[in-house]
Amino acid sequence: MTKGKPHDLTAKVKEQREIYDTSERYEIIEGIRYEFLSSPKYVHQKILTNFYLAFHAPCSQDGEILLAPMDVHFDDENIVQPDIIFIANENLHIIRDGFVFGVPDLLVEILSDSTGRRDKTIKKSLYEKHGVKEYWLADPIYRTVDQFVLESGKYRLEATLIETDTLHSHAVPCLVIDLGAIFPEDYRQ
Secondary structure, three states: OOOOOOOOOOOOOOOOHHHOOOOOOEEEEOOEEEEOOOOOOHHHHHHHHHHHHHHHHHHOOOEEEEEOOOOEEEEOOEEEOOOEEEEEHHHHHHEEOOEEEOOOOEEEEEOOOOOHHHHHOHHHHHHHHHOOOEEEEEEOOOOEEEEEEEEOOEEEEEEEEEOOOEEEOOOOOOOEEEHHHOOOOOOOO
16 A cells, blocks of 8 residues: 555546537538627526426426427528427327427527527518418516417518517417516526
8 A cells, every 4th residue: 555645535627518418509501601799698687597497387287398509400502500409299290219309399599699580581571481380489578478370371470569568479378477477586697
């Protein structure tokens, strides 16, 4: 048995961020790759959490509620990661091999500096083209939700709701959400 310096149990190893093998996050829309430039801010994640809680209690028996990052494959040229995905029980067959291959019933995007423009334009058009029945755009700054409903293959702006309103989903009847519970009071930016 050798005597030596006792092992210091309090010694710490500084981890280097570049060592980690983090998978790339990106979307492909109409064959064009779009990178996610940064991770979401606190307010984005808080709204995402609050939406999940609002979905879960009334709708967990009616379908699957998924949160980003989760790939939705519309086809080989269009693979996106919406913030919230709802798939009704009768459409659960689109979940295969660990991913979504097909059209969810409802998608939600929470606007951010890096993706807001894309969410309002090309992703809205993509979701419309592929037949997503309902699409919501949540704006953390103005504390609003734009609710788009698919009618005859085109999105119609059903409502722009503020935090004192109640959102009633057309595509997912179990969803009735008090938007006051969605937007956090403390932004912690």
